[in-house]
Amino acid sequence: MTESAYLHTTRTAYDTVAPEYAELLRNELDGKPLDRAMLAAFAExxxxxxxxxxxxxxxGPGRVTAHLHSLGVNAFGIDLSPRMIDVARRSxxxxxxxxxxxxxxxxxDASSAGAVAWYSTVHTPPELLPTVFAEIHRVLVPGGHLLIAFKVGDERRHLSRGYGHELSLDVYWTPPELVADLLAKAGLSLYAQLIREPDDSEKPRSGRQAFFLAHKPENSPAHKPEASDPRS
Ligand SMILES: C[S@@+](CC[C@H](N)C(=O)[O-])C[C@H]1O[C@@H](n2cnc3c(N)ncnc32)[C@H](O)[C@@H]1O
Structure with a gap:
């Protein structure tokens, strides 16, 4: 899938389901102590x-942005879906x-102390992840931190229904070794990995869940030569 096709289908899908997604996930973190532990470590x-x-x-609806804010983080949100952003602003x-x-x-360049990608790269075809990681490397200050959450596996599933709506959305399960390799190639240094089993709310459709903490080294060059420039 080309980059523009993936962005179009993902935006359309989340524009369709934004209010229902927000309602379903509103208190989801309450039952996930390990996920909150990684957010707390990142926040520190x-x-x-x-x-x-x-x-x-x-x-998405800004629930993780708000959670980080409650931990004292100067967080703001960015999303592809205008309707998700409407919901986030209202909430x-x-x-x-x-x-x-x-x-x-x-x-x-070098403007963000940190970046979070909380299950938001799960719709990005793996071959386009280098573009995303290059952008994250570009905007992080030297010494800045990344927290990424994703689904562990090696497959693409196409959803034609979700959150009570018909939609068209690809979801990717990604091998942790691939994510680690692509982060390293983007110049982001991985320093902690949590991989946990699916909890009751995730079984049986999802498998293991991964949470990686990485940082941009202090002496990192502004642009990684091997990463393509996504703005060109
Ligand atoms: C599974 S939801 C996760 C939302 C939020 N992080 C949360 O945990 O509630 C995936 C979100 O990523 C957004 N997204 C996917 N690809 C994106 C991209 N290239 N740029 C910005 N947002 C993107 C979608 O619009 C959607 O809101």
Whole structure:
């Protein structure tokens, strides 16, 4: 699938299901202590009065942005779906949410203390992940942190129904070794991995869930030569 086709189908699908998705996932983190532990560890790295902004990439209805904000993180959200951004703004009126794509972020080089991609790369074809990771590397300050959550596996499933609607959406389960390799190639240094079994709410459709913490080394060059420039 070309980049523009994937972005179009993903945007259309989430525009269709935004309110229902928000309602279903509203309190989901309450029952996931390990997921919250990774968010708390990430928050410790990027919080504080002098800390810069943290971009929640593919923020959806903003529940993770708001959770990070409650932990003292200066977080804002970006999502492909304008209707998701409408829901996020209505649900969290004190926070900033912008429409945009993590394949071409409207953020300056070295401008973000941190980035989160919480199950938001699961619709990106694996061959396009290098574009996303290059963008994350570009916008992070040297020493900035990334937290990425994704589904473990090696398959693509096509959804034609979801959240009470007909839709068309591809979901990817990705091998952790591939994500680790692509992060390294983008210049992002992996320093913690949590892989947990599916909980009752995820069985039987989903398998293991992965949560990776990585950072952009202090001495990292502004652009990685082997990554294509997504803005060109
Ligand atoms: C499974 S939802 C996760 C939403 C949110 N992170 C959460 O956990 O509630 C995936 C989200 O990623 C967004 N998304 C997918 N590809 C994106 C891209 N290239 N740029 C920005 N957002 C994207 C979708 O619009 C959708 O809101």
């Amino acid at each position: 790295h990027v919080q504080g009065p002098d800390a810069g902004e943290v971009a929640d990439l593919g923020c 969290h009126p004190g926070l900033r949410f912008d429409v945009g794509s993590m394949t071409a972020l409207d953020l300056a």
